[in-house]
Amino acid sequence: xxxxxxxxxxxxxxxxxxxxxxxxxxxxxxxxxxxxxxxxxxxxxxxxxxxxxxxxxxxxxxxxxxxxxxxxxxxxxxxxxxxxxxxxxxxxxxxxxxxxxxxxxxxxxxxxxxxxxxxxxxxxxxxxxxxxxxxxxxxxxxxxxxxxxxxxxxxxxxxxxxxxxxxxxxxxxxxxxxxxxxxxxxxxxxxxxxxxxxxxxxxxxxxxxxxxxxxxxxxxxxxxxxxxxxxxxxxxxxxxxxxxxxxxxxxxxxxxxxxxxxxxxxxxxxxxxxxxxxxxxxxxxxxxxxxxxxxxxxxxxxxxxxxxxxxxxxxxxxxxxxxxxxxxxxxxxxxxxxxxxxxxxxxxxxxxxxxxxxxxxxxxxxxxxxxxxxxxxxxxxxxxxxxxxxxxxxxxxxxxxxxxxxxxxxxxxxxxxxxxxxxxxxxxxxxxxxxxxxxxxxxxxxxxxxxxxxxxxxxxxxxxxxxxxxxxxxxxxxxxxxx
Numbered sequence: 001x002x003x004x005x006x007x008x009x010x011x012x013x014x015x016x017x018x019x020x021x022x023x024x025x026x027x028x029x030x031x032x033x034x035x036x037x038x039x040x041x042x043x044x045x046x047x048x049x050x051x052x053x054x055x056x057x058x059x060x061x062x063x064x065x066x067x068x069x070x071x072x073x074x075x076x077x078x079x080x081x082x083x084x085x086x087x088x089x090x091x092x093x094x095x096x097x098x099x100x101x102x103x104x105x106x107x108x109x110x111x112x113x114x115x116x117x118x119x120x121x122x123x124x125x126x127x128x129x130x131x132x133x134x135x136x137x138x139x140x141x142x143x144x145x146x147x148x149x150x151x152x153x154x155x156x157x158x159x160x161x162x163x164x165x166x167x168x169x170x171x172x173x174x175x176x177x178x179x180x181x182x183x184x185x186x187x188x189x190x191x192x193x194x195x196x197x198x199x200x201x202x203x204x205x206x207x208x209x210x211x212x213x214x215x216x217x218x219x220x221x222x223x224x225x226x227x228x229x230x231x232x233x234x235x236x237x238x239x240x241x242x243x244x245x246x247x248x249x250x251x252x253x254x255x256x257x258x259x260x261x262x263x264x265x266x267x268x269x270x271x272x273x274x275x276x277x278x279x280x281x282x283x284x285x286x287x288x289x290x291x292x293x294x295x296x297x298x299x300x301x302x303x304x305x306x307x308x309x310x311x312x313x314x315x316x317x318x319x320x321x322x323x324x325x326x327x328x329x330x331x332x333x334x335x336x337x338x339x340x341x342x343x344x345x346x347x348x349x350x351x352x353x354x355x356x357x358x359x360x361x362x363x364x365x366x367x368x369x370x371x372x373x374x375x376x377x378x379x380x381x382x383x384x385x386x387x388x389x390x391x392x393x394x395x396x397x398x399x400x401x402x403x404x405x406x407x408x409x410x411x412x413x414x415x416x417x418x419x420x421x422x423x424x425x426x427x428x429x430x431x432x433x434x435x436x437x438x439x440x441x442x443x444x445x446x447x448x449x450x451x452x453x454x455x456x457x458x459x460x461x462x463x464x465x466x467x468x469x470x471x472x473x474x475x476x477x478x479x480x481x482x483x
Contacts, residue, residue, distance in 0.1 A: 013445045014279070014283055017283055017286075017287075017438070017441075017442055017445070018047065018048070018283070018286070020438060021047065021286050021287065021290055021438075022044065022047055024290060024294075024430065024434070024435075025041040025042065025047075025290070025293075028423060028426045028427055028430065029041055029293060029294060029297060029427075029430075031423075032297060032301055032419075032423060032427065033297055035301070035416070035417065035419075036297075036300060036301040036304050036305070036407070036416065036419075037407045037411060038296075038297050038300050038301065038403070038407075039403070041293065042289070042293075043111070043113075046111040046114075046171065047286065048111075049111040049140075049171075050091065050092075050138070050139065050140050050282075051138065051139045051140065051173045051174075051278035051279050051281065051282040052139070052140050052142060052168070052171055052172040052173055052174075052278075053139050053140070053141050053142065053172060053173065053174045053175075053176065053275055053278055054142045054144065054165075054168050054169055054172040054174070054175045054176070055067065055141065055142065055143050055144060055176050055178065056144050056147070056165065056175065056176065056177045056178065056193065057144075057146065057147065057176075057177060057178030057179060057180075057190075057208075057210075058146055058147050058148075058178070058179065058180060058183045058190060059145075059146025059147065059148060060146065060180060060182070060183075061146065061178035061179055061180040061183070061210055061211075062178055062180060062210040062211055062248075062249060063076075063143055063144070063146070063176075063178050064076035064077060064078045064143060065078050065249050065251065066178070066210070066249050067090065067141055067143055069249045069250075070133075070135055070141070070272070070275070071090075071131060071133040071135060071136070072133065073131075073133075075090060075129060075131060076088065076090075076143055085125060085145045085157070086101075086124075086125035086126060086127055086145060087125060087126050087127075087142060087143070087144055087145070087164070087168070088126075088127050088128075088129060088142070088143040089104065089112070089126070089127070089128045089129070089140060089141075089142050090128075090129045090131060090136065090140065090141040090142070090143065091128065091129075091130060091131075091136055091140040091141075092130065092131070092132070092133065092136035092137050092140075093130025093131060093132065094130075094132055095130070095132065096129075096130065096131055096132070097129075097130040098127060098128065098129050098130075099127070099128040099130075100124075100126070100127060100128075101122075101123040101124055101125065101126035101127065102123055103128070104126055104127075104128045105123055105126065110128075111171070112126070114167065115164070115167065118159050118160055118163060118164055118167075119159055121157075121158040121159045122158075122159035122160075122164055125145075125157075125159070135276075138276070138278065138279050139173075139275065139276075139278045139279070142168055142172070144165065144168075145157070145161075147189035147190045147193065148188070148189050161189065161193075162192055162193055162196040162197045163196075163197075165193050165197040165198075166196065166197040166198075169197055169198055169201055170201070170289075172204065173204060173278045173281045173282045173285045174204055174206060174274065174275060174278055174281060175198065175201060175204055175205045175206065176206045176208055176271075176275075177198075177205060177206070177207050177208065178208045178210050179207070179208065179209050179210065179228055180209075180210050180211045181209075181211055181212075181214055181215065181220070181224045184209065184224050184225075184227040184228035184231060191231070191234070191235055194232075194235035194236065195235055200399075202236075202242065203285075203288065204281065204285060205242060206242075206243075206245060206271065206274060207228075207232065207241075207242055207243070207244045207245065208244070208245045208247065208271065209224065209225060209228055209244055209245070209246045209247075210247060210248060210249070211248050211249075212246050212247060212248045212257075212259075212261075212264045213248040213250075213254060213256075213257045213259075213261060213264065214248075214254075214257065215257060215259055216257060216258045216259070217258060217259070218259065221246075221259065225244070225246065228244065229241055229244075245267045245268075245270065245271045246263070246264055246267055247264050247265070247267040247268040247271060248261070248264055248268070249268070280446060283442055284439070284442065287435060287438055287439050287442065290435060291431065291435045294427065294430055294431050294435065295396060295431055296396060296399065296400050297427075298427055298428075298431065299376070299396060299397055299400045299404075300400050300403065300404050301419060301427075302379055302419075302424075303372050303375050303376050303379065303400075303404055304404055304407065304408055304413070304416055305416065305418065305419040306375050306378075306379055307368045307369070307371070307372065307375055307408065307413050308413040308414070308416045308418070309418065310368060310375075311365060311368060311413045311414060312418075365412060365413055365414065366409075368408070368413060369404075369405045369408045369409050369413075370405075372401060372404060372405055372408075373397075373401070376397050376401075380393060
């Protein structure tokens with residue numbers, strides 16, 4: 001059994017890693033992000049929040065039933081038809097309490113202030129539920145609205161649903177996508193969410209084909225599984241599909257399946273084990289998030305800095321040519337005794353300078369953002385020759401480029417101070433050396449302070465919602481226990 005002392009040691013180790021991650025954001029990333037108007041780093045509240053598990057899926061795919069099964073009580077409404085059109089945040093509290101959206105996004109101690117910019121329509125569809133379930137001491141669950149065939153503009157949800165899913169998915173440590181035998185990935189909103197909201201988070205996405213106890217023969221299971229794989233193949237740009245957890249949640253009164261259910265029960269144990277590993281995923285995801293932020297900031301800053309340097313050099317070159325021309329003309333005037341022409345030369349110089357500042361240079365400033373792709377290619381020509389790196393680098397630039405162009409066009413390249421060589425060196429060392437070292441040290445710490453406690457069995461229906469006991473729930477899957 002895992003001791004409380006072991007828990008405290010591991011928690012202390014995780015807090016040390018969290019402090020180091022916050023320090024990296026504070027310096028050097030935040031000052032560079034501010035200098036080049038990149039997006040804001042995660043807030044302290046976001047970095048300190050508990051692990052998040054986001055549950056997505058078609059309506060009637062069994063998300064809410066799974067939540068109730070995990071927590072051993074009726075926390076979420078369930079049904080065949082859509083029963084909830086909002087996002088429910090379920091976290092630990094000593095007594096059962098519900099709070100509405102404005103109280104959630106308006107509380108600076110909670111990491112949900114960023115949802116404000118999706119508008120009041122979304123805020124009214126957010127609810128926070130505090131429950132004294134032991135599992136919620138280690139993870140926070142986010143249940144989402146069941147996805148539908150199509151959300152039309154005239155009668156849709158009233159808020160940017162894919163955008164909100166993307167917001168939660170970027171911050172979640174595990175994203176569970178549920179499907180059921182009736183709708184194995186065919187709804188319009190599901191496909192939209194895969195395309196617009198879940199790109200780049202494959203490392204934390206778990207696919208679940210739920211309600212497998214409803215199959216009465218192997219033929220029906222194979223058809224549903226094949227349909228799901230076919231649909232996933234259209235929206236997941238990978239040669240190999242991710243693992244699919246084929247499982248079910250036992251429900252009283254459900255007709256018995258004619259299929260043997262042992263493998264499906266084992267898959268449920270594995271799924272719950274992954275959920276209980278969310279705290280270790282949390283720290284690993286924070287390091288991944290740090291690395292992604294640093295690499296994208298580097299691309300953003302280097303391209304803008306290179307473009308601003310081109311503008312400075314063009315300005316210096318133009319003024320240099322103008323000065324040399326004036327010196328030559330002035331020398332010729334003195335040599336020929338036409339000193340009277342010097343005022344005219346001064347007026348010509350002023351006119352030329354005005355044309356540079358008001359015509360030639362503004363045109364160049366306007367054209368340079370259109371050349372950002374060319375600048376990116378020239379800055380990373382060597383890296384792009386390495387075939388295993390080129391595809392990822394170009395995909396990353398495709399994410400960063402729209403923001404970089406927008407900033408350059410609205411603020412103006414002339415307003416950016418030159419990037420110091422020392423800042424670039426520190427950023428390169430952070431990406432190349434410090435972050436990989438941090439990840440390696442995390443793996444060593446987890447090896448020295450393992451999270452193994454006891455098998456990840458299904459939560460007991462009667463006791464999971466009880467007041468916390470002295471023996472916390474296991475955080476890591478071991479041998480599979482009975483369902």
